[in-house]
Amino acid sequence: MTRTGAAVAALAAVALAIPARATTVVPMGTRDLTRASIGAVRGQVTAIAAARRPATGAIATYVTLAVDEVLFGPFAGGELVLREAGGRIGAAEEWTFGSPTYRVGERVLVFLSLHPDGTLRTTELALGKFTLRDAFGGARAERRLGRELRTLDRRG
Numbered sequence: 001m002t003r004t005g006a007a008v009a010a011l012a013a014v015a016l017a018i019p020a021r022a023t024t025v026v027p028m029g030t031r032d033l034t035r036a037s038i039g040a041v042r043g044q045v046t047a048i049a050a051a052r053r054p055a056t057g058a059i060a061t062y063v064t065l066a067v068d069e070v071l072f073g074p075f076a077g078g079e080l081v082l083r084e085a086g087g088r089i090g091a092a093e094e095w096t097f098g099s100p101t102y103r104v105g106e107r108v109l110v111f112l113s114l115h116p117d118g119t120l121r122t123t124e125l126a127l128g129k130f131t132l133r134d135a136f137g138g139a140r141a142e143r144r145l146g147r148e149l150r151t152l153d154r155r156g
Contacts, residue, residue, distance in 0.1 A: 028127050037111040037123045039073015041065065041080065042132065045106045050087030059094040061087035063102045065110065073112065082110070083119040100129035107132040109141050 028036070047064040063082040070077055084102075086095040100122045102108070111128035112120050122128040130141035 028124055033111045033123055033128055034072070037073070037113055037128065039075055040071040040109065040111045041067045041073070041075060042069040042071060042109045043067040043080075043107070045102045045104050045108060046079070048102055048104055050089050052089065058085070059087045059089055059092065060085060061102075065108070071109070080112075080120060082112070082121055083115060084121060096125070098125040100126040102129075107139070 034040070043065040045063060046066045048061060050059055050061045052058065053060050061084045063084060065080045065082065067075065067077045067080055084099055086099055087093070109130040109132055111123040113123040113128070115121055127143070130143050132139040132141055134140075
């Protein structure tokens with residue numbers, strides 16, 4: 001093996017040893033999110049709590065939404081609880097890079113999907129969550145994907 005080949009092999013080995021700190025997704029527009037979801041709601045985050053799931057011991061974060069408007073889907077309004085993967089309990093922390101983050105008091109538009117056990121979750125990680133901000137007499141929807149979510153160009 002040449003000196004250059006050995007250097008490239010060593011660099012590749014080091015790069016592969018570094019843990020991944022991102023999730024890669026293909027961007028989705030509103031039509032794609034609608035097709036991938038069982039519903040969408042607009043509302044406000046009223047509570048956030050992390051707990052261990054009894055069946056697996058994995059940490060999950062439960063986000064309670066006070067629903068202002070059902071955009072589509074089989075929901076009657078009122079309150080909905082989402083179960084998102086990961087969270088923090090004391091010193092223990094688990095996280096899926098690209099998961100949506102919520103704040104109590106935040107106004108959101110959320111596309112919803114079901115876990116296999118029937119609990120609700122945000123569709124397609126952070127792609128399905130929009131923060132609503134007041135703007136010019138209405139609301140502006142912003143999607144914040146975070147540094148750990150990488151998007152691929154559909155055309156390339």
